[in-house]
Amino acid sequence: MNMEIYLQLTEFNQEYAAAVDAADWDRWLEMFTDDCTYRVQSRENFDRNLPMAALSLSSKGMLKDRIYGITETIFHDPYRQNHVISAPRITSISTGLIEAQANYAVFRTKNDGIAEVFNVGRYLDRIRQTPDGLRIESRTCVFDNDMILNSLIYPI
Numbered sequence: 647m648n649m650e651i652y653l654q655l656t657e658f659n660q661e662y663a664a665a666v667d668a669a670d671w672d673r674w675l676e677m678f679t680d681d682c683t684y685r686v687q688s689r690e691n692f693d694r695n696l697p698m699a700a701l702s703l704s705s706k707g708m709l710k711d712r713i714y715g716i717t718e719t720i721f722h723d724p725y726r727q728n729h730v731i732s733a734p735r736i737t738s739i740s741t742g743l744i745e746a747q748a749n750y751a752v753f754r755t756k757n758d759g760i761a762e763v764f765n766v767g768r769y770l771d772r773i774r775q776t777p778d779g780l781r782i783e784s785r786t787c788v789f790d791n792d793m794i795l796n797s798l799i800y801p802i
Contacts (some may be wrong), residue, residue: 655773659748661673662731663731666801677782679782683704685703692786700789700794716799723756724757725757726755727800729750731750733748734746743772747769769787
């Protein structure tokens, strides 16, 4: 195992969690390549190789549109998220590209102060090494829940 890449990837995932949990959308967007893909898909559909996903975005422009929707147009009961991301498991490293997986759990706390498990699963990632640092080329969030509570507003 390349320990330097492992540590970089671990730090990258922690920064990802911090950006999403703080609703720092500019920082979150900068973690992706321009031609990225971002999907949130049930384990059932993923395992059966079915295309249906709860969320499927295929460029940084689509990520920007989603953030615009979150901040400007979507009305929802406000809540806070807290991500816990496991250590990554690197599945392959090639020139400039890391393929890895990490488990995640997202906890949600609404204004009533009650916390609940919102979403649990694993990230399947293709991470590009760039002169500006690591960037997500592809992230598929494969969730284990039977359903998403209420609705999916914020990124996983």
